[in-house]
Amino acid sequence: MGTTITVIVLLLIVVAGTAYLVRSQAATKRRQLDDAKADARRWIERLGGQVLNLTGTDTASQQAMADASERYNAAGSEIERAETVDQARLAKQTALEGLYYVRAARTAMGLDPGPTLPEDPERERAGKVTEHRSVDVEGRHYEASPAPTSATPHYYPGGRVAGRPVPQGWYSEPWWKPALVAGAWGFGSMLLFSTMFAGMAGIPSAEAWESGYDAGQEDALESGDAGDAGDAGDAGDAGGGDDFGGDFGGGDFGGGDFGDFGF
Template sequence: MTALIVIAIAAAVIVVAVWWSRRTEAAHRAKQLEDAKADARRWVERLGGQVLNLVGTNEAAKQALADAAERHTAAVSQLEQADTAEKAKLTTDSALEGLYYARAARLAMDMDPGPDLPDVNGRSRAGKVTEHREVEVEGERQVASPEPSEATPHYYPGGQVAGRPVPEGWYSQPWWKPALVAGAWGVGTFMLTSALLGGMTGVPAAAAGGDPAGGDAGGGDPGGDGGDPGDGGDAGDGGDFDFDFDLGF
């Protein structure tokens, strides 16, 4: 009988301990979610104020504000649906990205950009456009510049897109958007970034094109030994077509 009592008491202690642990863990998660949502809400409201009060006076500012408004809409939706601290953090990231667009719009209108913003989405590691560059890729003119202009009305704050860095800067076209939607880079975009950003100071090698397959696109000897059709010797080495760019990952 005594043994049964001891076993019953031990079982009760274990049940209570498990219940208390789960309750404590749930309370901790709830507190984390509450804090994360409060932080996200602060940034979302700040972005909303910028979107509401700023009016673009030139094409670059208008485009940047349109992108800021898009991020605000996304952040509001994310905040409403956030049920974990991780999801609330994604809301903060969306709002901060929107604030970078609003900040760019202010700069495009020669206004005070306001206080610095926290880094988001690997922005500081993505580099930035440091010189005006104009190229033609597949018959289309592409321009990148550190400053806004009529030729470069599309701003990107810098960060990771589909696993690759896109430098902060102003561009003639938002060439990174298809990768945002598809989650992967097209071969044409690698050609574009290589021509537009390759060798630019302040831009990491991974941002300047490279082999989309991540390997050697032809590092072998495509020419090979042409054989000996009449003891003509070696027909010549076709050269080493090495397109193995450093992706920087």
């Protein structure tokens, strides 16, 4: 009888402990979600204040504010649907992107862009347009510029689109939008990227871009490959052609074959 009571007590303790642990974990998740939502809403409200009170004065600033308004609406929808911390963070990132468009609009209007926004490693690694480019690709004209012009009214804050980096800058048209909508890059995108950004500092090569690498990753990969090439240095040992000369007539081998607002 005593043993039975002991077992029952132990089972009750285990059940109670498990229930407490489950409730504790659920409460922690709720707090984390509430905190993430509050953080996202702070940035969404800041973006909303700018969208409602700032009006563009030229084509570039008007387009940037239109993009900011689009991000404001998207962030609002995302935060309302957010049920996880990651979803709340996505809403925050959307709002921050909208604020980058606001900064671009203010810059285009000759205003102070406002406080610096939180850094985004993806934007930094994507690179920036550092010089004006004007190219024709498959019968269409494209331009890119580090500053807004009448010919480049479309701004992009930099970052990844469908797995590939898009440099921060001003463009004649939003050439990245089809990939943003479809989630994949279309045929000819590599040719456009190669033609527009060839040789531009801080921008990956077209081959690296097609593989989803930014300039920093490309440099690291090249350094790694070059390091392995050191093993090839041992090929000099094969230069001892005299060891083979008698049987193989060294002349046949010729050595050459081996040799990226508190408004």
